[in-house]
Amino acid sequence: MQDNDCIFCKIISGKIPSRKLYEDDLIYAFHDINPAAPVHFLIIPKSHIPTLSDASAAHEAALGRMLAKVGELAREAGCTDGYRTMINCGRVGRQEVYHLHMHVVGGPDPLPPMLVFER
Template sequence: MEDCLFCRIARGEIPSRKVYEDDLLIAFHDINPARPMHLLVVPRRHIVSLQTVTADDEPVLGRMLTVARRLAEENGSPDGFRVIINNGRVGGQEVPHLHAHVVGGPEPVGPMLKRN
């Protein structure tokens, strides 16, 4: 998608604080971090969300998780981290391009969900 924010970042049209890139992915610091370490891991190819993936996407999905682990350790969260992938309106996805938030830091990230 030409006007997709993350596609434009992947093409270098919008600057980002990159921490990783390869043929399948790009990773960069979130511009509005929720934790001391908050990175986004994004496929270069436009994939809307996990709701649209197929078996053909397995290589990029696996790479997202292995890169997330490595980047968390290298960027200040060697004792653990959280990977969050929001999907669709109900899941809170704000940018319609698959991406994983990798969050952590020196302190625990807190409860997974707010309990009702």
């Protein structure tokens, strides 16, 4: 099921172009349009799941596929010595697009610390 107003659903359907890395019956992977690292792509389920908190047992196959495929896609993108995955959830988690998505970031140099808190 897709949401007609969701930008990621529009990318999956081809209404909005993307630089696709991978697609199968459950997931879609594409390059981020505003990369935060030399390698930065997203993996999304084809079903519209607004947040990780909205995922249920019905979504296990797509979520499992996302995790099972990330290593292969990261290596193909040049991340041979590691990468970072992130799933932001909700307002506090700074989720910007309300369609579950996994960021995969990496590059030839070590990434900065994951979180920096000011005290």
